[in-house]
Amino acid sequence: MPGGWAETDSNGSLVPTPELRQLFEYYLSALGEETLPQLVARIEQALARLQEPARSEALATLENYLDYKLALGELEASYGYAATLDAHQIQQRMAEIRALRRNWMDAPTAEAFFASDEAIDQFQVEQLRIRTDQSLSEMEREQALTRAEEALPPAVREARRETRKFTDYQQARTELANDPQALSAWRKERFGEEAARQLEEEEARQRAWEVKWQAYSAELAELERLGIAGPEREAAIDALREDYFEGAEKLRAEALDSLR
Template sequence: MSSVDVPEQVPPSLAGTSVPGGWAQTDRHGNLVPTPHLRQLFEYFLSALGEETLEQLVARIEAALSALEEPARSQALATLGAYLEYKLAVSELEQSYSQVSGLEAGEMQRRMAEIQALRRTWLDADTADAFFADDEAVDHFQIEKLKIAGDDSLTDAQKAEALQRAESSLPAPLRKAREETRRFSDYEQARLALADDPRALEAWRQEAFGEEVAGKLARLEEEQKDWDSRWQSYSRDRHRLMSSGLAAPERQEALERLRASYFNETERIRAEALDSIR
């Protein structure tokens, strides 16, 4: 276990967040069962690199892994070490690639194969599959999509059918996520097309999402319209206040009163954050 000095406070980017769960899985002999959740645990802490050193973040991961009993604890620590070696190796590999935008399917496939081989060099097959199955399914789909788009022998209808077949090979959660993304993309287009016909838009929502979700979307839109209206009025008043020539302390007090007159407590936090970036 590492003897690195680790601050009591977590890195700022992790403050208020929860450590991923579901990773402490073992079989009936006490051996570690690799899962996507274990990789999520690693990446949760490693995402704060730069706020703390790698050694400090690794020590935090090791502390989390100490909840495991042997032999799973040692196996998890070994997996962490192998994963870090893989991360370093893949970073060096990616640096060797020329920075070319719009890669063709063949070149993308070659690069993905090299990265997949690296994963299975540093990690055993079960761990590599558990950690990267979804990523590799998406990579395969993206390659197929490029191949389909570049196949001039196919009609638009045939390309759409081939794309649907390729998408069907994705894991169910990823397919569902893509379907949801498409539905909301279609909704944005419908909102623009039916902006002047609220009844038609409501009918579209009901058909596309069902009554419950359609109702939530309608309420969210009304809330957004209300916010936009109040924000515009607040912004005009704020501009006049900031140009009033008041001394800084009085100006700040007046600004806080102004926010309170337009927004509730939660909205004031959002308004203050928006003010800070303009």
């Protein structure tokens, strides 16, 4: 369950935060497993820890958020299907959704709940506009993309940079697959000594797992070909897992077997 959502000011009033929206979505993501009234009751139970007036304000915020979600679904349904949209059309739809949010929620709540999403959406529209602008040279395009990224909130910008590190790493692993020393040096330069060491150890564990998993899978296939059924089959598979795995690895093997 998300934490940090029960924030109040010196008067005991609710302070809207991104974490409060995360709390709502934590429960609402289970829609289908439970009914909406059941999930709303769970959220209300969580909000009961707040003192007044924050509790009533949080309940009102929840009601407004649910009404917004319903209105958003109707708005998106009205758009119909469009194979491709240009930057201007996407911008128009974003403006409508932004207005809808502020129609159902006050400005501080809308900002707290959606500022990050809206910044990312705007960045992606700007990316599309820049990439499709035929008047830009390659250098101008790269410079414009860099400026657009710099306009993102610091936390979002940092998250993108961290993600890009690992995207670059996957490429380096492919390019340096036959040169372990060069790959090790690349890790240290990009991630630092300690993080590089942890990454190398994790990859060694993953390689060891893959070897065991392949050997286990081969024996399991042979076992299945014997045509054993019922409790005897389950006991044989469990014994095979015991031979190859222990602890969390066995649980992982059971989960993967259930997906076969």
